[in-house]
Amino acid sequence: MDDMPINLNTLVERQFAAPEPTNPFDWMEDFTMSLEEASELSDPEFIIPGLIVAGHLIVVPAPPNGGKTTIFLDLSADMVKRKYQVIYINADISAGDAKGFIETADEAGIKLLLPDMKVGKSMRDIVSNLERMNNTAVDLSKHVFVFDTFKKMCDVINKRSAKSLLGLLRSMTAKGGTVILLAHTNKYNDSDGKPIYEGTGDLRSDVDELIYLIPEKHPDGSMTVSVEPDKTRAQIERMTFRISPDRQVTRLEEFEDVAQRRALRLRMELDQEAIERITEAIEANRIKQCDIIEFCAEHGVSKRKVVACLKHYAGGETPLWKVERGLERNTKFYHLA
Structure with missing residues (x-):
């Protein structure tokens, strides 16, 4: 039996017919997570309870000689005990302090990098090597990078320089790494007696946590340092550390508001x-x-x-x-x- 003849007009109509109407918002389903998928996401994992969250990019500004290096060297030792590999990069240390720092880090199992103490090396070389490492399929889970200080890594006043570096560090956290940037505050505090970060204002929006350390020095050489969270994406707590004259660090059971005490003293002077x-x-x-x-x-x-x-x-x-x-x-x- 011969095939039925094909009507040319019918073929043309089929080819150019308007597509079946669809919902213009259907594409959103490809990007929507179900409650079941959400339940599989892990909650923020604290490395240091109430302070350091795994996989976060954290900036900790403090005044010069405000206790940040002493506190974070002690916290680094604690993180090693919690089965994290801590890489502490210190480009803000004098030759006179380096020996004791090296001994403390070695005893605690901290991987200490001192770029300025090596001939022909600098923090720029550290950053270049981080870029090469980050371009591989490296897994940085259970790795904590402490940079002391952020100022030595780039020009913190230059937005383009800081933005580029923060992009690299953010990429490291996407690979599971935890990045802690120790930074400096301005010489003068705000009207409430609280410090102000030394760099650009954009940094606050680029990091997960911005946490200030506010020191109070005592005549015997000891120091009280309060932790003041400014921007957070986890439940960061206000806490207080005491640094003894021989640089031993202890966390106090109760929070002491150093900024408030300092503001009160300043007002009483006026x-x-x-x-x-x-x-x-x-x-x-x-x-x-x-x-x-x-x-x-x-x-x-x-x-x-x-x-x-x-x-x-x-x-x-x-x-x-x-x-x-x-x-x-x-x-x-x-x-x-």
């Missing part, structure tokens, strides 16, 4: 004259607020300053005076605490 005059007025039994203001004005302290000090130092953990309200409207009486 308010010292007003505090002394208010104290003299109260000791002279001029305890009514209007009488205190009059007494201080006689000694060159403005009403605005006196009122602010009376209010501020009547509260807090260690008040300088106590306030009582009188029977008359808005009358206040002050007594030394």
Whole structure:
């Protein structure tokens, strides 16, 4: 039986017919994770509880001589005990301190790299080797890289230089590595007594955690250092370390707010004259607020300053005076605490 004749018009219509209508949002399904897939994702794994998360890019700024190297050398030893290989790159150490640093790292099992101590080598060579390593199929899980300091790796004020380096380090974390950048803060703090990172503002958005170390030095050579998380992608805790005069590090059980104490001391220094005059007025039994203001004005302290000090130092953990309200409207009486 002969084949049925094919209608040419039918073929043309089929070829150029409009496709069946589809949902323009169907492509999104290729990028959507199900609850079952999400359940297979691991929760953030802390290497150091409350502080260091595996696979994160972390920046830790502190003032020069603020305890960051001492603390992170101690934490590096702790991470080794937790079965991590720690590579500590220190380009911010003097020749006089290097010997003790090498001995401590060797005893703890830390892989210590000192590029500036090797003839013809520098941090630039470290970065070049990291780039070559990162271009391979290397697995960096269970590896922690501590860079001391970030400033020695690139020009932190130059956005392009910092961006390129952070791209490399981010790629290392994608291979499972944990990267910790120790950095410097500016010379001056903000109005709350907290430090400010020395480099560009873009860094905050490029890292997983930005954690400040705020030091308080003591006359005996010891130091209290509080940890202040600024930007986090995990539950980073506020904590406090104590560094002894012989550089032994211990974590305190309770958090001590060093920045708050420092801000309080600074304010008391600025308010010292007003505090002394208010104290003299109260000791002279001029305890009514209007009488205190009059007494201080006689000694060159403005009403605005006196009122602010009376209010501020009547509260807090260690008040300088106590306030009582009188029977008359808005009358206040002050007594030394």
